[in-house]
Amino acid sequence: MHEMSIAMEVCSIAEAHVPPEQLTSVVEVGLEVGDQAGVEVDSLEFCLEVLLTSPPFGNAKPVIERVTGDVLRVSYLEVDDGRPDD
């Protein structure tokens, strides 16, 4: 039931790692969620899908890796800076 709180915290962490003007360019937010973390993954995913497609984000999607233990962390962000591939 507390997945929305977790999702909002995930968004705060993402916002702390990317300059405000680039938040709309975030395309992926990678998370690790342990089986003992006390988190319902489907519900968390739903909350994140809503939050990550609303301002200040543009159209990012959550990518949740299920792991063992009580791990609950944001592992990476992917940002599309719009430049063509080198």
Place this chain on the structure above:
Amino acid sequence: MAVRTIEVRERVMARNDELAADVRRLLAEHRVPAFNLVSSPGSGKTLLLERTLQELGGRLRIAVITGDVQTQNDADRLSRYTDRLVQAVVTGGACHLDARQILTALEEVDLANTDLVFIENVGNLVCPASWDLGEAAKIVLFSTTEGEDKPAKYPKMFQQSSYAVFTKMDLLPHLTFEMEKAKAQALEVNPDLSFFFTSARTGDGLDEWYAFLEGQVAEARRA
């Protein structure tokens, strides 16, 4: 398109845990132990606190922070037994208290003139287990009207708790609840659990509970 990856590797609960550390520091400065009471709804948290305030309130200055989803009912009940020090956090639907709410509530508590703090969490055996509130210990209430398998169903809450208080012991003769089975299930998920066996209605077992609380207060003062 050029996609770059930013390594984050940051724990989601990191911010809460920082705030919990602030709570712990604040309480330690004033040498006040805080206990986080957790349980399913209706297990008797408020009644145990009412009786504790009534009978121990003359000897210890007790502050209570209550978390209620939608009402002030628990705070209203408790405020009958103490003219101050009851802080209500209405969570507006949230299923747990977090460390930020405790830090804010403690601003209103005169810690210099407080011996003991109770946090009455939202009745829920799932979510409050995940939030460190800066308490000295979590205490889980386990009423005899529940199933003996509660610890197996909600292991995290029993693992996170240091003490389990059995409540409604006066009803035991009328129930099929098997105490030995319940204790065994609780110890299976957390071998370090200590137990209390209480009835807040008859007062049975409360002497041990009060002695424990007074001991914790004395220990915090010596720290």
